[in-house]
Amino acid sequence: MTPKVDYIREIADLEALYPAPSVASVRKVATRLTPLYRKWIAKSRYCILSTVGPAGTDGSPRGEDGPVVTELDPQTLALPDWRGNNRLDTLRNIVSDGRISLLFMVSGSDTVVRINGQARVTADEQVRAMFNRQGKRPTTVIVIKIGEVYAQCARATMRSGLWERDDSKGLPTMGEILAEQTRGEEGGSDYDTAWMDRAIKTLW
Numbered sequence: 001m002t003p004k005v006d007y008i009r010e011i012a013d014l015e016a017l018y019p020a021p022s023v024a025s026v027r028k029v030a031t032r033l034t035p036l037y038r039k040w041i042a043k044s045r046y047c048i049l050s051t052v053g054p055a056g057t058d059g060s061p062r063g064e065d066g067p068v069v070t071e072l073d074p075q076t077l078a079l080p081d082w083r084g085n086n087r088l089d090t091l092r093n094i095v096s097d098g099r100i101s102l103l104f105m106v107s108g109s110d111t112v113v114r115i116n117g118q119a120r121v122t123a124d125e126q127v128r129a130m131f132n133r134q135g136k137r138p139t140t141v142i143v144i145k146i147g148e149v150y151a152q153c154a155r156a157t158m159r160s161g162l163w164e165r166d167d168s169k170g171l172p173t174m175g176e177i178l179a180e181q182t183r184g185e186e187g188g189s190d191y192d193t194a195w196m197d198r199a200i201k202t203l204w
Helices: 011-015 023-027 035-042 089-096 125-131 155-160 174-181 189-201
Strands: 046-053 056-063 070-073 076-081 099-105 112-122 140-152
Touching: 035 070, 035 112, 035 140, 046 089, 056 089, 076 125, 089 112, 089 140, 099 140, 125 140, 174 189
Parallel strands: none
Antiparallel strands: 046 056, 046 099, 070 076, 076 140, 099 112, 112 140
């Protein structure tokens, strides 16, 4: 049974519970890529892309075999939309509401870097051509205008021991999840057996 909870409804009440932010947490924020933020993001092959739209919010993982985003200029990044599930949740949100956040991770580093800004979606041939992979191009590219970029302290990653453990044993497979959600009509062991080969052939 869900307990009765008293929720905070006023910003002033929330702020009263916490001390003021540290000077460093404010001063580390930049409005464009500085040399060191550029170096950090260029090493990131994986980020979480968050958007908001009329139907709600969406968080989408994005990965690449090199830098996950490409710098167009110190305040503009490009993120190719490679083959996925075609739900288009992220892209619909961006077309409706350009607000966007990205959380960049680098394997082995406890620090993360965050970007907040505005995004648009383009199918421009010249932009798409920047991302040729194995003779293929992304259908669209997300172009991101940086509002702020800053490093996040390592506490969350340290608490989780993210890079120091492997908790994957016993996790349900995608085939099992699909079977559960479709009452056995889709998924199952056959799906899992075929998935890896299919995924490798359709990464781009």
